[in-house]
Amino acid sequence: MQHAGLASPMTPPGGRPADFQIKFRISDIMTEHSLWRFSRALHGAINDRQSKDLEELIDEEVDWAIYGPIDMFPFLGARRGKAAVIEVIRQIADNVRVHRFDRESILLGVDSAASMLRYSLTALDSNKPISLRLAHFAQFKAGRLSSLRVVIDTFDLVEQALGRPIHLPKIAS
C-alpha cells in the first residue's frame, strides 16, 4: 500500500511500481519520435500562447518555409533561426485557432518526418472557419526541429479567407 500513490494502469500487477515507472519514462523518452513532442508544443503555442515548451524544441539554426502568398498572409514564407521562427509562430497564433487536425498520411525516419494533415481552423479576425490541407517535411537534430518545409493547397485557402470563389477560366482540354 505504500506505493499506492504511484499506481496507474501502467503498473504491472505484483511488480515494483516505482522502478517500473522510471523504466517506462526512460523508454518513453527514448522511443517517442521528435515529431510528436514538436506537434504538441506547436499546437500549445498556437492555441494557448504557451511557447516555452516549443522554444526547447527548435534548433538555433532552424530553416523554415511555408510556401504561400505572403502578400495576403505575412506569416507564410521563409524564416531563418529560432527567434524568427518563434516570432512567426506567435503571428500565426494571432491569426488562427486550431480546432482539429487529422493526420491523413505519415512517414517517420530516424530524425525526420513527413505527414499530410487536414486542419479545421478559425481565422480570428473574421471568425471564419477555414479547412486546410497541407504536407510537411521536418528534420530534427538532437530532438530539435532543424528544418521544416510546408506545402499548402493555397488556392483553396485563399478562396476560404476571401469568403468567395475566384473565377477561373478552364485552361485544360
Place this chain on the structure above:
Amino acid sequence: MQHAGLASPMTPPGGRPADFQIKFRISDIMTEHSLWRFSRALHGAINDRQSKDLEELIDEEVDWAIYGPIDMFPFLGARRGKAAVIEVIRQIADNVRVHRFDRESILLGVDSAASMLRYSLTALDSNKPISLRLAHFAQFKAGRLSSLRVVIDTFDLVEQALGRPIHLPKIAS
C-alpha cells in the same frame, strides 16, 4: 579480351564480368524502391506518351487524389481504379511537358514514399513555363501504386497559368 563487349565501370577488375552483371541486375531489382520505377514510368508517360511501363506499376484498385481547382484543371481531383488513373495521366500529358524536377525532400518506407518536388513544366496550350512545388504521399502494394495523395501550392500554380497576379487583400496583422 573475349569479355570486352560486357566490360563496364561495374565490372570488377579480374572478375567474371558476365556473372557479375547477372548478380548486379538481380540485386538492382530486389533493392530498388518502387518509387523510382514508378517515377521513371510516370515521367515517360507524360513526356513520351508511353504508358505501357506505367500500366504494370499501378494497382487495379488504386486510390488517387491531386488536390486543386478542378474547374481550371480538370485533370486534378480524385480518381479510383487503374483505368481512371491511366486516363488522367493521359490528360496530364495532353496539358504539360516536364522539363526538370528536383526532389527537395524525401522519406522512404518499405512500401511507401513521400517527397517534396519542384517541377519545371511547360503548359502545352499556351507554351507558358510553369514552376510548381508539390508534396506527394505514395503507397505501393507488391510494387504497384495503390494510393497517391498530392498537395500542390495551387495559388502559385493558378497565377502562373493565368499569366497575371490575382489581387489579394492583406488579411493578417
